[in-house]
Amino acid sequence: MPQADTLTVVHHDDTRTRYKDVRYQLVRGGIRIWSDEGEHAFEDILMTHAYRQREAND
Template identity: 85%
Template sequence: MPHADTLTVVHHDDTKTRYTDVRYQLIRDGIRIWSDEGEHSLTDILMTHAYRRGKPKN
């Protein structure tokens, strides 16, 4: 799974949700995100922006 230091999800209504230090998986219905707060599953996404600043943490 890809790792992102910052992951921004843009929803169909143009709102944005930002996550930090996450793993994510793009799926047919949207995106799954794993963070320190747990697993999130979003289906109303328009696009995502993922940024990495170096090697992912193990």
């Protein structure tokens, strides 16, 4: 399951929802996100942006 330091979900009405330090799964109907606040699910999303910081050893 992919992990992101920062994940932004862009909705069809151009609003954005941002999360930090999450795991996520893109599914046919949208996206599922697991964060410290719990599990979140969004349908009908426009796009996502996931960023991961590089490790110092890379």
